Amino acid sequence: MAVFSSLSDRLQDTFDRLRGKGRLTEDDINAAMREIRMALLEADVNYRVVKNFVSACKEKCMTADVLDSLTPAQNVVRIVLDQLTQLLGSTESKLVLAQNRTPNVIMLVGLQGSGKTTAAAKLAYLLKGQGRSPLLAACDVHRPAAADQLETLGKEIGVPVYRGDGVDAVKVASESIRYGIDHLNDVVIVDTAGRLQIDEEMMAEAVNIKNAVKPDQVLMVVDAMTGQDIVNVVRAFAERVDFDGVIMSKLDGDARGGGALSVREVTGKPIKFVSQGEKPDSLEVFHPDRMAKRILGMGDVVGIIEQAQKVADEQDVLNAERMLREGFTMDDMLDQMNQIRKMGGLSKLIGMIPGGDRALAQMGGNLDESQITRIEAMIRSMTPEERRQPKKINGQRRKRIAAGSGRSIQEVNQLLKQWSEMNKMMGKMKAMANDMGGKGGGSRKARRQMQSMMRNMGMGGGQGRGNFPF
């Protein structure tokens, strides 16, 4: 079988063959549509959905704009991508929970092995991170040890699990709500057994659970690797149980996930979350544009960049955590400046900040490369101990540093003042990080928040846009 090439490459090939022919004809567009059809089918978009989608796209492509274009391939790709993004998109991809109801109830349904239990835990983790107090209800009484699995996951993320008698799913479900009320939980997440859409008895059970707990939201968990049959599955679930949105699971694999489009087309329900791994924090909001690219085999460019960013960020986060623990040292300051230098110099960087140009002029051009060099000279004249603990730098030491670096004592004093400003800010952040509940920002969310603060302060490396202390 041929290696899948991206849709843009294929369309380029198709149109390249037509080059020099002048205006595109309907046949040419048909050839392009065949490529699109294949791309969608390879991505597991349902056959019928593909038919409708392609004919809608064709109509859009048959305009003079495209036909006369010098870059028809790009134009067609754009139209298809826009169309797909629009179809995948939704106005309400967030969780909608009633304001005046406690507890809110979220119920999860889906086929066997689609990832409901894992998703339930992730959802609980997400809500807990938002300051909620969730309860997990173990209503899968069919699969062996499903309740054990949920309980273990619950323990790992610090969320209670209601198991009841583990026999009657409907009873466990209704009891879990009462339990939630008694224990001041404001959200109950009801995990249910996996079921086939043609299993009448099991579908009836799902309906009964739904009637018993009256969920604010029913979410269907759909495996991103599912093939063509997905339309039959979601249609039956939509008709029998009805649901409000979809969680797509296992998107950390390399499945193109065309099922997302089929779900939207067949049921009109929005995709709300994507689940990308086994860790509790791997539940993310759905991005229609990224999904569209993925389905068309154009790669999740944004995602890849973000991923690379994440890796870089990890180092920043480690640095940040160390700074919080041990304080901001002169070496950190030096580091910071070297990073700025790598990025093309201070003035260029400051120029990128809104209002930076003006600030630069106000300082009378004082703030240039040579200042960095001067600061570097002063720091290099400090002993390692002084760099780690600048507080120890007394008058005598200042004199020595000034002499060693060929700078004035005033300049050394100014540097120390800048350092102390930074250190004060660090102290504030430390307090905030503790407030956020992490020993040094243990939870990922807290770490992220902190990191963005650090970045705003011009500390996080990478972007470095922010207020510089000098």
Next chain:
Amino acid sequence: MGLRDSLMKGLSRSREAISEIFYMGGEVDESFWEDLEDTLVMGDMGAEVAMQVTDDLREQAAREGLRTARQLREALAQRLSQELTPAKRDPFRALPSCVLFVGINGAGKTTTVGKLASEALNLGIKPLIGAGDTFRAAAIEQLQVWGERSGVEVITRERGADPASVCYEVIDEAEKRGSELVLIDTAGRLHTSPELMRELAKVVNVTRKRANMPVWVVLVVDATTGQNGLNQAREFNQALDLDGLIVTKLDGTAKGGIVVAISHELKLPIWRIGVGEGIDDLQPFDALEFSRALVGETEGL
């Protein structure tokens, strides 16, 4: 009414009648071929394969004078069943043997181990189960329930233990007890995680080295899987050198067409199919029957 008009009317009636006869006899027209191709694509065979297979069949039909839909569907089913690699041996019968179950999360590995343990015991074979999924929460407990249901002992270590050491232990035990069939469950993983695939390769290698009996590695594939199934199978095969397949969840409406591509490309036999969550919901694989289901219903034609 003029002569011409009444002639036309008569003709159109007979035209209707003729198309009805065609329909009743399942005579073949353009829409039959389209339907057939659709059916194959809908069964997850993949568009490329479906088109090729349909085209080939058209040629064959012309050559051999196949005319009715029934004949053609049967010819197609025959042809597809030949794409499926036949099993030379059945590791659950060719004893002694040790089988490792691998696959992505939720494919049905643990359930299948339970069903096969029961099948073996019913045939008077002495099986032993190894709980090699030490990663997923409550995976061990799940397998233990299957052990109780089937009446087969499960060798376990604590969650988080090295899965390779579980394999070591279960083979030790099997040798001591003279068990003839060792079934080892493993943790589900996506084929896209090199780290987890390496870990699994280690588990397989350790088992192959340690065991004195033949070791088989079977990929468990969910019938609802789409085109990504082929990527999955390729990666697992490359990392572990697979011996065969088991297809689960064929009790749903998914046809499992992707395993035709897998079996064909990787030359892997299909040993069993899963048709439910119960202990007895496991059947031997019948290539022709499976292919007939993929090609579509033949009744009414």
